[in-house]
Amino acid sequence: MFSNVTLETSWEEDYKIDIRNLRQVYRVRRKDGSGFAEFVAIDDFSLKIKDGEFVSIVGPSGCGKSSLLDIIAGLAPAGSGSVLIDGREVRGPNLDRGIVMQGYALFPWRTVRKNVEFGLEIKGVPAREREEISSKYIELVNLTGFENRYPHELSGGMKQRVAIARALAYDPGVLLMDEPFAAVDAQIRENLQDELMRIWEKTKKTIIFVTHSIDEAALLADRVVVMSPNPGRIADVVEVDLGRPRANAEMRLDRGFALIRERIYRSLQEKGASSEEVPRIENTGPLEMAAPLSVAGQAGL
Numbered sequence: 001m002f003s004n005v006t007l008e009t010s011w012e013e014d015y016k017i018d019i020r021n022l023r024q025v026y027r028v029r030r031k032d033g034s035g036f037a038e039f040v041a042i043d044d045f046s047l048k049i050k051d052g053e054f055v056s057i058v059g060p061s062g063c064g065k066s067s068l069l070d071i072i073a074g075l076a077p078a079g080s081g082s083v084l085i086d087g088r089e090v091r092g093p094n095l096d097r098g099i100v101m102q103g104y105a106l107f108p109w110r111t112v113r114k115n116v117e118f119g120l121e122i123k124g125v126p127a128r129e130r131e132e133i134s135s136k137y138i139e140l141v142n143l144t145g146f147e148n149r150y151p152h153e154l155s156g157g158m159k160q161r162v163a164i165a166r167a168l169a170y171d172p173g174v175l176l177m178d179e180p181f182a183a184v185d186a187q188i189r190e191n192l193q194d195e196l197m198r199i200w201e202k203t204k205k206t207i208i209f210v211t212h213s214i215d216e217a218a219l220l221a222d223r224v225v226v227m228s229p230n231p232g233r234i235a236d237v238v239e240v241d242l243g244r245p246r247a248n249a250e251m252r253l254d255r256g257f258a259l260i261r262e263r264i265y266r267s268l269q270e271k272g273a274s275s276e277e278v279p280r281i282e283n284t285g286p287l288e289m290a291a292p293l294s295v296a297g298q299a300g301l
């Protein structure tokens with residue numbers, strides 16, 4: 001992994017995260033098998049995120065959302081451009097960023113409790129306190145009673161909830177979440193959304209939350225960044241100027257909420273994918289709106 005070098009740069013106090021002209025290029029196999037080609041997954045991506053802000057990122061499959069989060073997390077180096085957190089360039093992973101990724105990536109040799117306590121151990125939190133904190137977060141994600149199970153003894157949704165508890169438990173300033181609620185059922189998903197909003201309001205973490213769901217993006221965020229594919233770019237940034245707290249059930253009937261989700265939907269439709277891939281629009285009611293599912297072909301590759 002790359003080393004943790006601090007770069008001195010000009011910095012505006014208000015911003016927690018400054019993403020500057022990111023570009024990510026992968027070497028991919030050509031469809032016809034004739035060697036490799038370069039594929040631009042992210043291009044010209046710049047975004048400043050305020051301290052304590054909640055930003056959702058929505059876009060079709062393959063538009064570069066996970067690639068972007070990997071770079072911010074320090075799990076992959078950027079092709080070019082940079083990410084600054086508190087004015088320091090990201091050069092690798094760090095406990096100042098909690099990560100909940102698409103695959104749960106739990107430690108298979110650790111029990112639920114030991115997974116949740118991982119970051120606390122690294123921070124040197126004493127055992128008794130670790131147990132208190134882990135119990136609190138295990139309860140938060142509805143896993144009390146499963147503390148001594150190993151990941152292979154859990155369902156996919158349960159593993160995902162352990163990953164969420166683990167990221168929250170050591171109280172990082174920045175939370176990076178890549179479709180964290182995609183694998184859990186509707187009721188638990190709503191509970192987790194409400195809990196996440198409550199935790200965020202209490203702790204004022206800076207959150208970047210990737211989702212396929214337009215509803216989820218609009219419900220949670222202060223701003224929704226809409227990405228378009230080929231290459232992954234910012235297509236639109238939508239301010240969610242609705243009050244808080246936002247109750248899940250009420251929002252679904254709110255006129256302002258309906259307008260915001262419609263704007264996101266239209267941005268995705270115009271720049272996101274071909275019309276056949278866009279789901280029918282529903283303005284009211286509890287129906288979940290999903291972002292268009294896939295990027296139409298990876299041109300020429």
Ligand SMILES: Nc1ncnc2c1ncn2[C@@H]1O[C@H](COP(=O)(O)OP(=O)(O)OP(=O)(O)O)[C@@H](O)[C@H]1O
Pocket residue numbers: 026027028039041059060061062063064065066067068102298
């Ligand atoms: N390591 C890699 N090597 C080559 N291509 C890659 C690699 N990682 C991602 N890609 C490609 O880059 C593009 C963006 O992938 P990424 O996983 O970031 O998309 P995504 O927006 O997170 O999609 P999804 O919504 O399906 O999770 C895709 O076309 C993918 O095939």
Ligand SMILES: [Mg+2]
Pocket residue numbers: 065066067102178
């Ligand atoms: Mg992804």
